[in-house]
Amino acid sequence: MPDATLPLVAFEPPPEQRTAPAHQFDDMAQQTEAAHLGMWLFLSTEILFFGGLFAAYTVYRVTWPRAFAAGSHELMMWAGAADTAILLVSSFFVALAVHAAQTGSRRLLTFCLLTAAGIGACFLVLHGYEYYRDFAEHHVPGKGFRFEGSAPDNKVQLFFILYFCMTGLHSLHVIIGVAMLAIMAFQANRGKFSTHYYNPVEIGGLYWHFVDTVWVFLFPLFYLISPR
Amino acid sequence: MPTETVQPKTYLKTFALLMALLALTVGANFINLGPFNVAVAMLISVAKAALILLFFMEVRYSPPLVWLFATAGFVWLVLMLVIMLSDYYTRNWIGPDWRDATGGRNHVEFAKPR
Structure with missing residues (x-):
């Protein structure tokens, strides 16, 4: 019969004692460098993942510039600008979280991560509202698609296919990022991170800043195609 | 992996610059520059991405x-x-x-x- 007093999960030493690297690394510096390189390698594949969609976008926009301009004018530019601002504020809090982790301020770290996650959720709410408006105006590609403009509506529909694929893939990344930040805020509050060990905060931060960078390109490509 | 600690002041400056560039790119959309509109928008986006990579993602301080x-x-x-x-x-x-x-x-x- 198992001893009820033993914990079921592996024993975790308190943070101040957790200064030793995982057994495959010589020291903490090597472990940190390996973690960062691994994340950057992943982000490189992410750049090319989004890159295929950016390539498709480029070809179709070069081919049908007027239809893309007509489609772009149907989007709410100010909502797109607000999306950008929201993500930039959230990124700022994540950058601050890294600093809080480096200085060992647990409360500030928890606050920054939680705030960043909350602001990221605001992005999802605003973008969800934009999708709702697109749906109500019959701008979702498919049988119900309607477009009352001078441009041919199958070309405008292509614009909206790319719009939903690219912003949808980006929003999926935001959902993952918000969940990640919320979990890290919980862990930070429990005292998982210390000045010796905060790799997850930095690595998670890299991911969140990358998601921000993708949006920085999506915003002008979809909302600001031609002057208003 | 940053080799030095970045001060919050640096983050704040970067953030302010990013917001200014956002205002600039929205403002540029109200001026008709013909084919240069897209060039200006992409140039601003590249500048913003560079700021995020160098300071928020701390590439500037990395090996x-x-x-x-x-x-x-x-x-x-x-x-x-x-x-x-x-x-x-x-x-x-x-x-x-x-x-x-x-x-x-x-x-x-x-x-x-x-």
Whole structure:
């Protein structure tokens, strides 16, 4: 019969004692460098993942510039600008979280991560509202698609296919990022991170800043195609 | 992996600059610059991305190997776009009957750009 007093999960030493690297690394510096390189390698594949969609976008926009301009004018530019601002504020809090982790301020770290996650959720709410408006105006590609403009509506529909694929893939990344930040805020509050060990905060931060960078390109490509 | 601690002041400056660039890119959209609108918008986006990468993602304070990894993805992306567009842009040089030029019954003449 198992001893009820033993914990079921592996024993975790308190943070101040957790200064030793995982057994495959010589020291903490090597472990940190390996973690960062691994994340950057992943982000490189992410750049090319989004890159295929950016390539498709480029070809179709070069081919049908007027239809893309007509489609772009149907989007709410100010909502797109607000999306950008929201993500930039959230990124700022994540950058601050890294600093809080480096200085060992647990409360500030928890606050920054939680705030960043909350602001990221605001992005999802605003973008969800934009999708709702697109749906109500019959701008979702498919049988119900309607477009009352001078441009041919199958070309405008292509614009909206790319719009939903690219912003949808980006929003999926935001959902993952918000969940990640919320979990890290919980862990930070429990005292998982210390000045010796905060790799997850930095690595998670890299991911969140990358998601921000993708949006920085999506915003002008979809909302600001031609002057208003 | 940053080799030094970045001060919150640096983050704040970066953030302020990013918001200013956002205002600039929205403002530029109200001015008709013809074909240069897209160039201005993309230039501002590249500047914003550079700010995020260098300061928020701390590439500026990272060892050369991180620089290499961080730039590699973008270099490959540019290669993909340039090579792909060199195909799409040059198709029109041969004219609307470019398919016949390669699969025609008779001998193939080299088409001149129009």
